[in-house]
Amino acid sequence: MTDIINTAENADLKKTNFIHLQITDDLNQRKNNSRIHTRFPPEPNGYLHIGHAKSICLNFGIAEKFGGKCNLRFDDTNPTKEETEYVDSIMNDVRWLGFDWENRLYYASDYFQKLHDFAILLINKGKAYVDNQDAETISLQKGTPTRPGTESPFRNRSVEENLDLFMRMSNGDFDEGDCVLRAKIDMNSPNMHMRDPIIYRIMKTPHHRTGDKWGVYPMYDFAHGQSDYWEGITHSICTLEFEVHRPLYDWFVDHLMDSDYRPRQIEFARLNLTYTVMSKRKLLELVKDNHVNGWDDPRMPTISGLRRRGYTPESIRNFSDRIGVTKVDGVIDVSLLEYSVREHLNKTAQRVMGVLNPLKVIITNFPENETVELEAINNPEDESMGTRIVPFSKEIYIEQEDFMENPPSKFFRLSPGREVRLRYAYFITCNEVVKDENGNVKHLLCTCDLASKGGNSPDGRKVKSTLHWVSAEHAVKSEVRLYDRLFSDENPDGHKEIDFKQFMNPDSFKKLPVCYVEPFVKTAKPLDHFQFERLGYFNLDYDSTPEKPVFNLTVQLRDSWAKEQSKG
RNA sequence: UGUCCUGUGGUGUAAUUGGCAACACGUCUGAUUCUGGAUCAGAAGAGUUCAGGUUCGAAACCUGACAGGACAACCA
Numbered sequence: 001m002t003d004i005i006n007t008a009e010n011a012d013l014k015k016t017n018f019i020h021l022q023i024t025d026d027l028n029q030r031k032n033n034s035r036i037h038t039r040f041p042p043e044p045n046g047y048l049h050i051g052h053a054k055s056i057c058l059n060f061g062i063a064e065k066f067g068g069k070c071n072l073r074f075d076d077t078n079p080t081k082e083e084t085e086y087v088d089s090i091m092n093d094v095r096w097l098g099f100d101w102e103n104r105l106y107y108a109s110d111y112f113q114k115l116h117d118f119a120i121l122l123i124n125k126g127k128a129y130v131d132n133q134d135a136e137t138i139s140l141q142k143g144t145p146t147r148p149g150t151e152s153p154f155r156n157r158s159v160e161e162n163l164d165l166f167m168r169m170s171n172g173d174f175d176e177g178d179c180v181l182r183a184k185i186d187m188n189s190p191n192m193h194m195r196d197p198i199i200y201r202i203m204k205t206p207h208h209r210t211g212d213k214w215g216v217y218p219m220y221d222f223a224h225g226q227s228d229y230w231e232g233i234t235h236s237i238c239t240l241e242f243e244v245h246r247p248l249y250d251w252f253v254d255h256l257m258d259s260d261y262r263p264r265q266i267e268f269a270r271l272n273l274t275y276t277v278m279s280k281r282k283l284l285e286l287v288k289d290n291h292v293n294g295w296d297d298p299r300m301p302t303i304s305g306l307r308r309r310g311y312t313p314e315s316i317r318n319f320s321d322r323i324g325v326t327k328v329d330g331v332i333d334v335s336l337l338e339y340s341v342r343e344h345l346n347k348t349a350q351r352v353m354g355v356l357n358p359l360k361v362i363i364t365n366f367p368e369n370e371t372v373e374l375e376a377i378n379n380p381e382d383e384s385m386g387t388r389i390v391p392f393s394k395e396i397y398i399e400q401e402d403f404m405e406n407p408p409s410k411f412f413r414l415s416p417g418r419e420v421r422l423r424y425a426y427f428i429t430c431n432e433v434v435k436d437e438n439g440n441v442k443h444l445l446c447t448c449d450l451a452s453k454g455g456n457s458p459d460g461r462k463v464k465s466t467l468h469w470v471s472a473e474h475a476v477k478s479e480v481r482l483y484d485r486l487f488s489d490e491n492p493d494g495h496k497e498i499d500f501k502q503f504m505n506p507d508s509f510k511k512l513p514v515c516y517v518e519p520f521v522k523t524a525k526p527l528d529h530f531q532f533e534r535l536g537y538f539n540l541d542y543d544s545t546p547e548k549p550v551f552n553l554t555v556q557l558r559d560s561w562a563k564e565q566s567k568g
Numbered sequence: 569u570g571u572c573c574u575g576u577g578g579u580g581u582a583a584u585u586g587g588c589a590a591c592a593c594g595u596c597u598g599a600u601u602c603u604g605g606a607u608c609a610g611a612a613g614a615g616u617u618c619a620g621g622u623u624c625g626a627a628a629c630c631u632g633a634c635a636g637g638a639c640a641a642c643c644a
Contacts, residue, residue: 336594
């Protein structure tokens with residue numbers, strides 16, 4: 001309210017949302033002593049993706065905005081699916097995004113004892129019972145969303161018998177599936193989740209943290225709200241599909257409360273992006289079946305994939321702010337994500353010249369064996385980044401696409417008889433096209449105006465176009481990996497009858513083994529960002545060796561020439 | 569024959585809580601430019617799913633439709 005001016009300056013960034021408004025409301029009512037505490041609660045059963053980034057930015061962002069705290073808590077109640085590898089990758093990704101949980105790292109498994117005690121308390125209160133029926137029977141008795149359930153024959157066992165049975169479940173006296181502990185709520189509830197939900201099941205799989213200490217594990221619903229409660233969480237933010245769980249969340253909290261503090265669950269719509277899939281199950285499938293090269297394949301919407309692709313934490317955070325938070329289940333256009341990286345990299349990326357599809361040009365009037373050093377600007381958007389030296393010599397490479405023998409009227413680049421500028425170097429004019437026996441262009445013979453050294457002619461004459469180039473002698477031979485959308489359909493998992501993998505884009509990955517980049521990149525480290533002038537943003541891949549750098553395409557530059565061409 | 573949630577330009581979000589629809593992306597012009605990038609200036613595009621109602625006044629409140637989604641794992 002007080003910083004209307006600041007808000008206006010930030011335009012669409014840092015905008016408010018319905019959750020902020022509800023929190024403000026809670027604050028005004030002095031709920032929970034005006035304390036704000038959120039948490040990000042991933043299950044360590046896969047790698048984090050851009051949808052998680054939205055949640056991370058939301059939860060940590062709220063803590064920041066309202067002067068509160070945000071915990072990192074692993075929701076590890078199912079040992080059959082969870083692994084330490086995932087725990088490590090998740091912590092790494094959250095940190096990389098720029099967020100800090102300080103000393104507040106928690107696991108639902110930290111609360112296994114307290115949860116177990118609480119279950120016993122519910123049994124003592126007559127609010128929970130052991131059911132010996134099998135999964136199928138219980139499921140049948142649950143009824144359907146439109147038909148009420150029926151009560152289990154074991155529903156009214158004595159407290160003593162329930163206590164004894166639950167202890168024996170916990171001690172490993174029974175096999176998996178023999179029995180479960182259920183909350184005694186209401187089999188006639190219109191909400192399926194209130195029809196005596198299962199809260200503990202027997203599992204013999206060792207847990208990634210507690211080993212074989214426990215023979216029973218709590219279900220999500222029986223762990224989440226309680227964990228929130230014990231951590232003093234005030235706002236438990238989750239995605240829409242948990243909306244129907246909220247009455248159950250509140251039911252458990254009701255039985256836990258010993259003051260007027262209580263956590264509150266608020267749901268928002270998960271992120272959907274065009275041309276990709278966002279479910280952990282489907283991403284896992286792509287990895288397991290080798291449709292992609294691991295969780296960090298640069299085509300994946302995972303945080304690790306985006307990082308390897310060349311996205312920056314800033315760009316992802318800006319993206320999160322821009323898309324907003326609502327309860328409307330929509331789809332965000334990937335172009336907005338792409339815009340966010342371009343925006344950030346434009347301001348920060350080192351400029352460099354690199355030729356992807358080389359075409360040799362021989363400057364006929366340039367002396368042999370001579371190297372001229374030219375000064376180039378490192379980033380026109382940031383003067384403090386300074387300049388660098390780029391070597392020029394008689395033989396250079398330009399981009400095949402920058403030459404056309406018979407150009408259409410709107411093509412401004414090099415063609416026979418035409419003069420163009422080589423960026424930071426000279427004006428050159430194409431005199432001859434040398435072809436092989438098949439009529440393919442082998443190389444070009446050009447002359448340069450030696451007076452135009454540096455890129456301007458003293459007589460002030462203009463050229464219509466400026467090309468990037470690399471001196472053949474000095475070029476660093478590199479591999480460049482080009483990426484396109486993983487799926488060719490906007491909504492690959494939106495088709496009922498067709499498996500999402502049917503829509504995989506066969507051209508989503510293209511390797512260019514021989515590209516030439518200026519010597520400046522020799523000292524680059526993996527993940528360093530560059531703009532290859534006139535092409536796009538690239539970053540150095542982990543697979544690079546000193547002999548052969550490997551670059552990943554992050555995004556292309558906006559290309560109005562390509563747009564012009566596609567108009568036909 | 570259920571319960572809950574949602575419905576604003578192509579897309580995503582806003583609208584000081586009832587005051588006459590704003591912003592971003594995208595699109596299209598033009599300027600500028602040693603990146604057909606960036607930047608700058610401008611334009612088109614919704615009358616808020618529909619129908620009633622309350623009100624001087626409704627995107628907002630009420631009623632009813634319609635459309636989409638969630639819920640029947642010993643998953644989270």
